[in-house]
Amino acid sequence: MRSAVLSVLTVFSLLIFECRSPATRKVKVRFWHAMGGEAQKTLKELVSEFERLNPDIKIELVAMGNYDALAQKLLGAVAVQNPPTIAQMYENWTTQLHAAGQLEYLEDYIYGANGINTAELTDIYPGLLENNRWNGKILTLPFNKSVPVYYYNVEMLRQAGYDSFPRSWTEFREMCRKLIRRNPDGSISTWATANGTDIWIFGSMLFQRGGKFLAQEDG
Structure with missing residues (x-):
């Protein structure tokens, strides 16, 4: 869970520096996701904690119900140039969106003055982080990962x-x-x-x- 918490808060913190308006210092971040059940409950708790620590930022959580619906709406929103600020996605969606020029590398935000420290970055399992690199640079961050298990008789x-x-x-x-x-x-x-x-x-x-x-x- 710690890695998941880190990933969510990392994404939020990176977006602060990208979207904040110097004039108003108020930011609204639209976050599209496909979480449900306990996972969605945990996500809401993380958002509440983040907003408590950052009262000038509003995270608008938009639950799409399932991954198929999220993929369809996300690609549609990109087509009409009205995408969310951040979104949960599979790796193959990343390929499509990156090819369309719709994603931004995160290196400058991660390693910038207001980025995350080395300890926080290394808290993410290396294999998961590497899976989010494109040509050696970090394009996305791990949000949630499913781990298959075997039930046997x-x-x-x-x-x-x-x-x-x-x-x-x-x-x-x-x-x-x-x-x-x-x-x-x-x-x-x-x-x-x-x-x-x-x-x-x-x-x-x-x-x-x-x-x-x-x-x-x-x-």
């Missing part, structure tokens, strides 16, 4: 000779072969595992095996 694993979950893909593959159950006609009655088909899940597994989406850099 302990008894079925025990019957297959396992007292713990595999720690490598090789072991996992071998375990799955042992867990598959077939009908007399050879058809499968019990699958060993089931995964989602989202691109981020497929991509994670592909990269872990040393694969690439494209055979060459030029596609």
Whole structure:
């Protein structure tokens, strides 16, 4: 949670120096997101705390309900040149928006006089921060990251000779072969595992095996 808190407050603080009007010293920041449930509750608490510490700034939280709706409205808003100040987005949205010239590098804000210190920046997991760089420069900041976990039937694993979950893909593959159950006609009655088909899940597994989406850099 600390990394998430840091990311949200970092984004807010960076925008202060970008948007603040010298004349009025009042800033309104529109923040589009797709958070719900407890995550949205936590986000509202973070915003309230930020506004308490910065009374001259108003954060307008706009919940889009889900990622599909957020993507559609965000790209539509960009098309009519009325985007929010900041928005939650997937990496592939970043590619589209950056190609359209709609995103700004954050280096000057992060490392500027009113930026964040080294300790705060290093509090973000290196892998997550690197995933937000474009040509070596920070273009976005990690906001929330989903971590896949496996739920498994302990008894079925025990019957297959396992007292713990595999720690490598090789072991996992071998375990799955042992867990598959077939009908007399050879058809499968019990699958060993089931995964989602989202691109981020497929991509994670592909990269872990040393694969690439494209055979060459030029596609």
